[in-house]
Amino acid sequence: MKLFELRGGVHPEGRKDLSAGRHIRVLPLPKKLFVPLQQHIGAPATPLVNVGDKVLKGQLIALAQGAVSSSIHAPTSGVIAALGDFPAPHPSGLPVPTITIESDGEDKWIARDEAYDPFALTPEDIAARVGAAGIVGLGGATFPAALKLNLSRNSGVHTLIMNGGECEPYLTCDDRIMRERAGQIVEGIRLIAHAVAAKEILVGIEDNKPDAIAAMQAAAEGTPVKVVVMPSMYPMGSEKQIIQVLTGKEIPAGGRPADIGVLVHNVATAYAVQQAVCYGKPLISRIVTVSGGAIMTPCNVEALIGTPVQELIDFADGYEQPAARLVLGGPMMGQQFTHTGVPVVKGTSGVLALMQDEIGQAEPSPCIRCSTCVRACPIGLVPLEMAAHIRVSDLSGAVDLGLKDCIACGSCSYVCPAHIPLVHYFNYAKGDLAAQERTKLKQEATRKLAEARNERLARIERERAEAAARRKAAREAKERAKQEAAAKAAEEAA
Amino acid sequence: MLFSAIVSLTMLGAILGLLLGVAARYLKVEGNPLVAEIEQLLPGSQCGQCGFAGCTGAAQALADGTAPAGLCPPGGRAVMQALAAKLGIEADLSGVEDNVPMMAEIKEEICIGCTRCFKVCPTDAIMGAAQQIHVVFREACTACGKCEEVCPTESVKLQPIPATLQSWHWPKPQQVAEGAAA
Amino acid sequence: MSEYLLLLLGTALVNNVVLVKFLGLCPFMGVSKKMDGALGMGMATTFVLTLATAATWMLEHWLLLPLGIQYLRILAFILVIAATVQFTEMVIRKTSPGLYQVLGIYLPLITTNCAVLGIALLNVQEKNGFMHSLMYGFGSALGFTLVMLLFTGLRVRLALAQVPSAFSGAPIGFVVAGLLSLAFMGFAGLAGH
Numbered sequence: 005m006k007l008f009e010l011r012g013g014v015h016p017e018g019r020k021d022l023s024a025g026r027h028i029r030v031l032p033l034p035k036k037l038f039v040p041l042q043q044h045i046g047a048p049a050t051p052l053v054n055v056g057d058k059v060l061k062g063q064l065i066a067l068a069q070g071a072v073s074s075s076i077h078a079p080t081s082g083v084i085a086a087l088g089d090f091p092a093p094h095p096s097g098l099p100v101p102t103i104t105i106e107s108d109g110e111d112k113w114i115a116r117d118e119a120y121d122p123f124a125l126t127p128e129d130i131a132a133r134v135g136a137a138g139i140v141g142l143g144g145a146t147f148p149a150a151l152k153l154n155l156s157r158n159s160g161v162h163t164l165i166m167n168g169g170e171c172e173p174y175l176t177c178d179d180r181i182m183r184e185r186a187g188q189i190v191e192g193i194r195l196i197a198h199a200v201a202a203k204e205i206l207v208g209i210e211d212n213k214p215d216a217i218a219a220m221q222a223a224a225e226g227t228p229v230k231v232v233v234m235p236s237m238y239p240m241g242s243e244k245q246i247i248q249v250l251t252g253k254e255i256p257a258g259g260r261p262a263d264i265g266v267l268v269h270n271v272a273t274a275y276a277v278q279q280a281v282c283y284g285k286p287l288i289s290r291i292v293t294v295s296g297g298a299i300m301t302p303c304n305v306e307a308l309i310g311t312p313v314q315e316l317i318d319f320a321d322g323y324e325q326p327a328a329r330l331v332l333g334g335p336m337m338g339q340q341f342t343h344t345g346v347p348v349v350k351g352t353s354g355v356l357a358l359m360q361d362e363i364g365q366a367e368p369s370p371c372i373r374c375s376t377c378v379r380a381c382p383i384g385l386v387p388l389e390m391a392a393h394i395r396v397s398d399l400s401g402a403v404d405l406g407l408k409d410c411i412a413c414g415s416c417s418y419v420c421p422a423h424i425p426l427v428h429y430f431n432y433a434k435g436d437l438a439a440q441e442r443t444k445l446k447q448e449a450t451r452k453l454a455e456a457r458n459e460r461l462a463r464i465e466r467e468r469a470e471a472a473a474r475r476k477a478a479r480e481a482k483e484r485a486k487q488e489a490a491a492k493a494a495e496e497a498a
Numbered sequence: 499m500l501f502s503a504i505v506s507l508t509m510l511g512a513i514l515g516l517l518l519g520v521a522a523r524y525l526k527v528e529g530n531p532l533v534a535e536i537e538q539l540l541p542g543s544q545c546g547q548c549g550f551a552g553c554t555g556a557a558q559a560l561a562d563g564t565a566p567a568g569l570c571p572p573g574g575r576a577v578m579q580a581l582a583a584k585l586g587i588e589a590d591l592s593g594v595e596d597n598v599p600m601m602a603e604i605k606e607e608i609c610i611g612c613t614r615c616f617k618v619c620p621t622d623a624i625m626g627a628a629q630q631i632h633v634v635f636r637e638a639c640t641a642c643g644k645c646e647e648v649c650p651t652e653s654v655k656l657q658p659i660p661a662t663l664q665s666w667h668w669p670k671p672q673q674v675a676e677g678a679a680a
Numbered sequence: 681m682s683e684y685l686l687l688l689l690g691t692a693l694v695n696n697v698v699l700v701k702f703l704g705l706c707p708f709m710g711v712s713k714k715m716d717g718a719l720g721m722g723m724a725t726t727f728v729l730t731l732a733t734a735a736t737w738m739l740e741h742w743l744l745l746p747l748g749i750q751y752l753r754i755l756a757f758i759l760v761i762a763a764t765v766q767f768t769e770m771v772i773r774k775t776s777p778g779l780y781q782v783l784g785i786y787l788p789l790i791t792t793n794c795a796v797l798g799i800a801l802l803n804v805q806e807k808n809g810f811m812h813s814l815m816y817g818f819g820s821a822l823g824f825t826l827v828m829l830l831f832t833g834l835r836v837r838l839a840l841a842q843v844p845s846a847f848s849g850a851p852i853g854f855v856v857a858g859l860l861s862l863a864f865m866g867f868a869g870l871a872g873h
Contacts, residue, residue, distance in 0.1 A: 042663065096666045370842055392840040394670075400579075428671045435667020440576040442665070447573060450640050451542040453621040503749045510743070510756060514763040518770075525770040532777045563784070586717060586782030 005206075005232050008252035010245060012382035013237040014415045016173050016336065018212060023295040023302035024176040028184055030306045031319055037079050037105045037310030038090050038347040039065070044140040045147050046072030051103055057084045060114035062286050065103055068135070074148045074350075075138040077286040078105060079308035081112040093313070093332050093346040095339045102347075105310065116284035122195055127157055130199040130281055137280030138350075139287045143167055143241065143270035144333060146351040149277065155260075156200045156267040164202035165250055166193050168209035168216065168271045169234065169241030172334025175354045177291040178271050180304045182209070182216035186223035189271050192278030193229050200267055205229045207271070208246050212236040238336060239413040243268045245382055257409050292348055294320040298327035298357035307348045314344040316355050327357035335362070336414045366423040377416035377426060383409050387416035391429040399433050399440075407433055532561040532584075539580045540570060543620040545642030547571045560585065572640040574599075599665075600641040600656040602634045608653040615645035615654050684815050689870070691819030697795045698827045699857075699864040704795030708831065709853060711786050713839075718832035720779045721786060722825030724772060726818070728764050728790050729799060733817030735760045736800040737810050757800050758791070765791045795824060831860060 042048035049066035059065060059078040066076040085106040089099030119125060125133070135150030170178040182189060197205050207224070209217050211233050221231045232250060239245055244255050246268060253264045261268050269277075272291065279285040288309055295302035300321035307316055313332070317323070331338040332346075333353055348355075377387040385406045393401035407430060416426040536557040544552040548569040550559055559565035560581060567581040602623070604615075609631045616624035616632055623639040626632030636659070645654045659665075697703050704725070711721040736757050744750050769787050773780045780787065790796065799820050803813040834856050843852050 092663060094663060094666075095668075096661070096663065098661060098663055098666060100663055389840075395842075396840055398839075425671045428668060431668040432670050436670075439665065439667060440579075443574050443576040446637075446640075447541045447577065449637065450572070450621050453623070453638055454541075454543040457620065457622050499748070502747050503752055506743055506747055506749065507752060507756060507759070510739075510759060514759065518763055518766055521767055521770055525774045527773055527777075530777070532781060535777075561781075584778070584781075586714065586778070586784070 005230070007232070007234060007249055010237065010240075010249050010382065011384055012380050012415065013239065013245070014380050014418050015236070016238055016418060018236070019173050019295075020176050020179065020212065022174065022299075023293050023304055024179055026301075026303040028180050028291055028304045028306055029319075031308070031311060031316065033080060033107055033109060033111055034308070034311045034315050035107055036085065036312075037082075037107060037308060038312065038345075039076060039079065039103045039105065039310040040090070040092060040347065040349060041066050041076065041101045041103065043076065043146060043309070043349040043351060044074040045145065046070065046074070048101065049073060049076050051087055051101075053084050053087075053103065055084050055087055058082075058108075059084060059105065060112055062114045062116065062284075062288060064136075064286075065105075068138075068148070072148060072151060074140050074146075075136065075286075076103075076309075077138055077288050079288040079310050080105065080107045081110050082107040091343050091346050093339075093341060093349055093352060095341060097341065097343055097346075118284050119282055122191075122281045123198060125198075125281070127153075127199040127201065130195055130277075131157070133281050133284075134199075134277055137276070137284075137286040139273065139276045139280055140350050141270055142272040142276060142290060142350065142353070144337065144351055144353055145243075146349075149269070149273055152267065152269070153196065153199050156262050159262040160265065161200045161202055161262060161267045162265045163204045163206065163251060163267070164193070164197045164200065165246055165266060165268045166205070166207040166229075166271050166274060167241055167243070167246050167268055168207055168213070168220070169246055170213070171210060171236070171238045171241040172336055172338070172354075173238075174295045174356055175293045175334050176295070177293045177304050177353055179213045179216050181272055181275055181291050182213070183219045185275055186216075186219040188278045189274045190220070190223040190227060190229055191282070192274030192276070193271075194227060195277055195281050196267075196269055196274060197228070202267065206250050207231045208234045208240075208250055210234050210236040210240055238415060238418075239382055239411070242382070242411055242413060244411060257406070287350060290348070290350065290352070292316060292352055293354040293356075295354065296327065296331075296356040297359040297362050298323050298325050300324045309350060310347045312345050312347055313341075313355050316348065317344060317357065323357060325359060328360040329358045329363050331356040331358060336418065337412065368424045369422045371422055371424055374421065376419045376421060380415040380419040382413060382415060383411060385410060387426045387430075388424075390433075391424065391426050394429045394433045399437055402430075402433055403437070407437075410434075530558075530561050533557045536560050536581065536584060539577060539584065541572050541577070541640065543572065543640055543642065545572060545620050545640060545644065547642055572642060599659045601636055601639040601659050602641065602643075602645050602654050603657045604632055604634055605653040605655070606631050608651045610651055610653075612650060614648045614650065618644045618648055620644065684811075687812070687815045688819040688822065691816055692823035692826060693864070693867045694870050696823040696827060696864050696867075697799065697820040698824055699861040701798070702861075703798045704793045704824060706789065707786050707793060708828065708857070709850070711783065712828060712832040712835050712853075714782070715829070715832055715836065716779070717782045718828045719825075720772075720776075720783055722821075722828045724768055724783065724787065725790055725793065725795070725824055726821035728761070728768050728793075729796050729821040729824070730814065730818045731764050732757075732761045732796050733800055733803060733813050734810070735764065737803060737808075737813045740804055741810075753801070753804065754797070757797055761796050761800070762791045795820065827860070827864075831857065834860070 047070040050069050051066045053059060053065045061078060061081045063078045064075055065078050068075045082105045086104040090102035091097050092100040131150045131153040134153060139149040140146040141149060168178055168182055193205060205228050207220055207229060217231060217233055224231055234240055234249055243261060247261055247266050248254055255261055256263060276287050289306055291304055292307050293304050294316050303320055305316055305319055330341050332341055332355060333339055335356060371388055373388060381387055390402045390405045390407055410430045412427055412431060414427040420426055537553055540553040540557060542553050548556045550556040556569060567587055568578045570577050611629040611631060613626060613628050616626050621638045621640055623635045624632050624645060641656055643656055646656055698708050707721050711717045739756055739760055744753055799817050803816055808816055835853060838852060
């Protein structure tokens with residue numbers, strides 16, 4: 005199949021061989037699981053359980069709220085030990101509402117609704133099952149998968165692209181799952197295609213994963229699923245990039261893949277969809293890569309959602325050397341963290357313990373406008389100009405230059421010879437713009453509230469005046485009647 | 499000679515004055531249209547934190563150029579930048595940056611349910627009734643501090659709103675060292 | 681026709697009012713932070729300058745010369761210019777309150793913009809005819825607007841640059857203005873001697 009040209013991109017050292025050679029192992033059952041209520045984009049889920057409740061594995065413990073949200077299920081059987089704040093797997097380390105489950109060691113499943121012929125289900129049913137299983141995009145964006153299916157079905161998608169790019173260095177979780185569970189993944193892919201009525205199904209895999217390509221090709225034999233080998237490049241696994249390289253189409257600025265008739269899902273999501281639709285298993289575990297120069301035995305583990313990260317590190321035989329930096333996710337877009345007690349969540353693709361020479365952090369020096377970042381930007385933006393505007397707090401200037409199209413892939417920061425934290429500037433600016441947007445919304449709400457109050461006060465004042473006038477009129481009428489009666493009586497008397 | 503100089507200049511001045519007077523009649527601007535535009539940008543809660551009598555007064559002062567763009571504490575940086583853009587002035591963001599978002603909080607132990615605070619609240623952010631403990635709605639509170647002023651037991655206090663995952667964002671990166679730039 | 685074109689070119693580029701004659705530096709430094717303001721200032725000055733050159737020519741030739749009171753020239757010219765500026769201010773206030781606010785104090789200060797009086801006086805000095813004077817004024821105003829826009833563009837870029845603190849703000853602005861002036865000196869041979 006002909007591939008299309010892609011602009012920009014970088015070629016960081018893969019270091020995937022650290023963990024790619026070992027089979028996925030299942031992590032032993034942890035004693036305590038910390039399940040945050042927000043593991044997805046959108047509104048946090050609302051807990052359905054109370055402290056002391058007994059739950060079974062796969063039981064719904066928190067329900068999705070609003071349009072964009074996702075349900076959460078108990079990863080194992082046990083007792084709810086606490087409902088409260090617990091540090092989030094997030095660079096801020098802020099506490100977030102979390103359900104703590106004390107495992108009873110039995111790992112007993114709740115009764116599951118299995119589908120014997122999943123392809124007999126209607127597309128709506130598949131989306132409903134995916135939604136009920138709390139599946140989110142496992143590539144890292146954690147967008148609720150059912151919502152994506154429904155949006156795509158409604159807007160008419162012709163091409164389904166399965167993302168097996170895994171372009172982040174170190175990470176091999178998608179590589180391993182494709183090698184070991186290709187059959188289930190292909191079934192999951194066909195279910196997703198069935199759910200959105202896609203005509204063309206492409207699985208894009210980078211050429212640095214020959215075993216995964218072979219396994220997927222073997223599994224896809226005789227199905228409409230087509231495996232496409234793509235060149236290795238960062239950020240090939242980004243939605244916009246994989247669409248461009250496979251179809252030659254570009255998502256319009258501010259648009260969604262559905263706008264050009266494409267749906268992109270991660271291969272690991274396809275596996276989760278297959279498990280949910282065929283076996284009624286909700287998303288309660290995921291494959292996590294534990295790697296980095298400081299880890300003794302880098303490997304891939306299947307960990308329950310809510311497992312403290314420390315247990316994963318211990319399972320990989322701990323540290324070989326003290327880590328200079330801990331990262332959740334890949335080294336390019338992942339999030340730094342410090343507290344190893346934080347739990348694995350649905351979006352955790354990797355736990356990396358990196359050494360000083362792997363970070364490559366250096367003191368930034370002034371920009372000499374060499375434009376290396378412009379050549380590296382896969383979106384075609386001008387990172388140096390955007391950063392210059394943000395540096396002087398001219399955020400609207402940065403937006404004019406396309407800040408909102410930035411995918412925060414970090415290619416610019418990676419190649420910058422002056423070590424300017426370009427992507428950090430963009431993350432800051434996006435966050436600040438979002439905060440301003442929130443302030444503006446609050447402002448409008450305030451204005452409405454103030455107007456409503458003024459109106460109410462005016463109405464009360466008016467009603468009071470009217471009531472007083474009515475009372476006065478009634479009193480006068482009464483007095484007049486009395487006078488008339490008195491006059492009449494006097495007349496009669498006279 | 500001197501006479502002609504005096505007369506001609508006086509005439510010139512008089513004619514020009516007359517022309518300007520006529521022009522002023524035809525080009526008269528009713529009020530200042532800018533005031534209305536500025537008022538649209540302000541929160542409109544009439545909280546009075548800027549020191550003017552309500553948002554109209556503040557808009558008037560802004561239009562006259564006697565008030566800085568950063569006069570509105572509840573508006574924060576967003577309003578400040580909008581005002582600065584409208585007025586074509588430089589926004590001095592340094593002072594506002596440190597302004598952490600606040601909200602009123604009622605200490606329930608010492609609230610006596612006097613209802614004074616919820617009567618002054620410009621956005622109806624406090625709910626309560628006589629002899630009942632009052633509560634503050636986080637979403638509606640603009641941290642104007644009016645309730646704090648009237649509370650007889652000092653049970654209402656403005657407190658910083660704790661950051662959440664939704665409101666947290668990366669801080670601005672440290673600037674490149676000045677020496678390196680020079 | 682070609683004479684007027686040459687005159688326009690000469691006044692706008694070769695003898696640029698700001699960068700070669702160094703007149704009207706006050707709004708040049710003052711209103712060059714934003715493009716909108718600079719463009720508004722340029723247009724307002726173009727309007728005033730063209731109108732004022734015409735008015736002052738008439739004043740000089742129909743009033744001052746016949747009466748022999750040329751010694752009142754500066755006084756009379758300022759009177760006319762001030763009236764023109766007042767009129768412009770009213771028009772702008774009526775048509776574009778936003779621009780009125782952006783220009784702020786620099787709008788009435790066009791009165792004291794030495795470029796306006798300077799061009800009017802130069803016209804008298806060089807004994808230019810009416811059309812010639814008008815073109816001279818209009819060309820100078822075009823040059824003024826051009827330089828305003830150029831300089832504003834540079835200052836907008838300059839706002840992004842990391843300037844050593846001793847130079848940041850006005851100092852680097854003056855350095856840039858100097859360089860721009862040097863560049864305009866290069867037009868000296870343009871007319872072809």
